[in-house]
Amino acid sequence: MLQTYTEALKTIDPQKAVGKASKVWINFASFYDQYEELENANVVYYKATLQEFKSVDELSQVYC
Numbered sequence: 554m555l556q557t558y559t560e561a562l563k564t565i566d567p568q569k570a571v572g573k574a575s576k577v578w579i580n581f582a583s584f585y586d587q588y589e590e591l592e593n594a595n596v597v598y599y600k601a602t603l604q605e606f607k608s609v610d611e612l613s614q615v616y617c
Contacts, residue, residue, distance in 0.1 A: 554584065555584075558577070558580075558581040558584065562577060565577060567611070568606075568607055574607075574611065575606055575615050576614075578597060578600075578601035578615055579615060582594040582597040582601070601615045602615060602616070
């Protein structure tokens with residue numbers, strides 16, 4: 554599953570995504586959170602904040 558998320562995030566262009574690319578980042582971090590790997594979840598969230606999403610709303614969802 555980790556490999557799938559990693560590959561997806563390498564491939565997805567947030568500016569061209571049809572859906573919300575932020576959901577992939579949030580789900581990836583939630584995966585780590587589920588197994589109480591909070592440091593890894595924090596890294597994912599940090600990297601997500603560096604992305605250029607289509608809208609500010611997507612970025613705000615990452616912060617929430």
